[in-house]
Amino acid sequence: MPENKNTDYLNYIDKTAPKSPMLKNVLLAFLIGGLICVVGQLIGDFYQKICGLDTDSMRTAVSVTMVFLGALLTGLDLYPKIAKHAGAGTIVPITGFANSITSPAMEFKREGLVLGMSAKMFVVAAPVLVYGISSSVVVGIIYFLYKVLIGG
Amino acid sequence: MQYLNAFWVGGLICAIAQILIDKTKLTPARILVLYVVIGAALGGIGIYDKIVDYAGAGATVPLIGFGNVLANGVKEAVDSEGLLGVITGGASAAAGGISAAVFFAFLIALIFNPKAK
Numbered sequence: 398m399p400e401n402k403n404t405d406y407l408n409y410i411d412k413t414a415p416k417s418p419m420l421k422n423v424l425l426a427f428l429i430g431g432l433i434c435v436v437g438q439l440i441g442d443f444y445q446k447i448c449g450l451d452t453d454s455m456r457t458a459v460s461v462t463m464v465f466l467g468a469l470l471t472g473l474d475l476y477p478k479i480a481k482h483a484g485a486g487t488i489v490p491i492t493g494f495a496n497s498i499t500s501p502a503m504e505f506k507r508e509g510l511v512l513g514m515s516a517k518m519f520v521v522a523a524p525v526l527v528y529g530i531s532s533s534v535v536v537g538i539i540y541f542l543y544k545v546l547i548g549g
Numbered sequence: 550m551q552y553l554n555a556f557w558v559g560g561l562i563c564a565i566a567q568i569l570i571d572k573t574k575l576t577p578a579r580i581l582v583l584y585v586v587i588g589a590a591l592g593g594i595g596i597y598d599k600i601v602d603y604a605g606a607g608a609t610v611p612l613i614g615f616g617n618v619l620a621n622g623v624k625e626a627v628d629s630e631g632l633l634g635v636i637t638g639g640a641s642a643a644a645g646g647i648s649a650a651v652f653f654a655f656l657i658a659l660i661f662n663p664k665a666k
Binding site: 419422423424425426427428429430431432433434435436437438439440441456457458459460461463464465468469471472473474484485486488489490491492493494495497498499500502503504506510514515518521522524525526528529530532533534535536537538539540541544 | 551552555556557558559560561562563564566567568569570571572577578580581582584585586588589590592593604605606607609610611612614615616618619620622623624626627628631632634635636638639640643645646647649650651653654655656657658659660661662663664
């Protein structure tokens with residue numbers, strides 16, 4: 398990447414631009430992200446203790462439920478309102494993943510249900526799936542070779 | 550106790566992402582990609598399950614947990630199916646989350662319209 402020549406100017410901007418309230422952002426991300434995880438824990442305890450799901454099924458059920466809640470709150474325009482304050486606190490949990498699919502799906506509906514809504518719903522989520530699934534294949538290759546060569 | 554651990558570990562994972570967004574030029578989409586790859590790596594070497602044992606949903610709800618699910622799935626599939634599991638394991642394990650995300654997003658977007666800006 399080309400080095401930016403305007404370092405003096407950028408330093409000047411850094412000094413004079415209003416300080417972004419980083420501490421406040423980080424605290425809000427911590428609080429709201431933490432709270433979303435507590436909600437996930439509550440839902441998980443409900444599935445495990447009341448519905449009697451085993452741990453693996455419980456985790457999948459929690460993901461599915463949280464994804465539903467993220468999508469619904471996006472539809473109701475509540476998730477973006479929380480996200481305005483919470484930043485990464487609403488982006489990083491799996492509810493944010495649901496939001497990142499639902500939000501463009503709603504926005505591009507006017508361009509049609511196939512090439513608009515359905516094609517563009519993955520604009521943020523697709524990279525997550527591409528890198529996530531590719532990583533899992535790499536992990537699988539390494540694990541397979543490890544087992545074959547070392548006999549783990 | 551599990552709730553406290555879920556709160557602070559989940560909160561910390563989000564706070565680190567917020568610091569990365571504020572301090573670097575990383576966009577939220579890149580943070581998500583970074584987190585899922587980190588999760589797959591930590592899951593691959595078997596560390597992340599220890600954090601999941603400690604923090605429960607605090608470790609599974611953030612997207613790093615999604616990467617961990619992918620890695621655990623691929624390892625289990627390699628154990629049971631051998632080489633074919635390398636390809637099938639990750640997506641099979643993540644199928645619940647992915648299908649839910651696709652279907653619920655589809656459904657919600659059909660029902661609701663975006664708020665006029």
